Amino acid sequence: MPHVVVKHRPGKSERQKTELAEAITRDVVNHLDAAEEEVSVAFEEITPGDWAERVYRPEIRDKWDQVYRKPGYEME
Structure with a gap:
């Protein structure tokens, strides 16, 4: 159920976003006692x-x- 949206400036690589999504998922599971399959992470590019x-x-x-x-x- 936790859904995290990371809003950032354009130019981040798919690898950066994938690795951050994995790290966020681990932390949400550890700190909010959520099941990994409940966690979703999205990225939204916003120009400065x-x-x-x-x-x-x-x-x-x-x-x-x-x-x-x-x-x-x-x-x-």
Whole structure:
């Protein structure tokens, strides 16, 4: 049931994404007591010019209390 979406700038290789998905899956299984077959991981490329509008404002700034690993910067 846990579904993790990694939003990142374009240019990551399939190998990088596959290895990260495997690492995330292991950690979700270990830390959330989930079965491996329940975990899904997706990747979404976001250009730097779209980051503030598509990710930072709606998913970080506006949900600050839900973000457990906060970025070390603030955007307008």
